[in-house]
Amino acid sequence: MLSVIELDSLVAxxxxxxxxxxxxxxxRLVALESDVAELRQKMQATATAASAQPIAGTMTESDVLxxxxxxxxxxxxxxxxxxQVEPYLESxxxxxxxxxxxxxxxxxxxx
Numbered sequence: 001m002l003s004v005i006e007l008d009s010l011v012a013x014x015x016x017x018x019x020x021x022x023x024x025x026x027x028r029l030v031a032l033e034s035d036v037a038e039l040r041q042k043m044q045a046t047a048t049a050a051s052a053q054p055i056a057g058t059m060t061e062s063d064v065l066x067x068x069x070x071x072x073x074x075x076x077x078x079x080x081x082x083x084q085v086e087p088y089l090e091s092x093x094x095x096x097x098x099x100x101x102x103x104x105x106x107x108x109x110x111x
Contacts, residue, residue, distance in 0.1 A: 002047060004063075004070075006039070006046070007067060010036070011070055015077060017029055017036065017077070018077045020032060021084035024084075
């Protein structure tokens with residue numbers, strides 16, 4: 001089962017990723033994304049192991065609401081990060097396509 005501590009750690013990493021995206025610090029964003037992927041793997045492994053065992057106790061309604069709020073915050077941060085990154089990725093796509101065209105023209109005309 002997902003713990004509040006794990007979820008808070010995920011939220012903190014997503015907030016750092018959003019800050020890096022806003023600052024266009026792509027190297028930092030990539031490093032943080034790697035950390036997030038590792039944390040997600042650990043969380044999934046924990047969830048898989050926990051699902052094989054009965055849950056000791058149940059979450060209260062306020063616990064569920066708080067977890068839901070945190071998950072929604074992560075999703076909002078993810079959307080913000082994507083909105084920041086997409087224009088940069090598009091400019092890289094154009095740059096790479098332009099260079100590929102340049103190479104093709106040089107090969108075609110022997111330049």
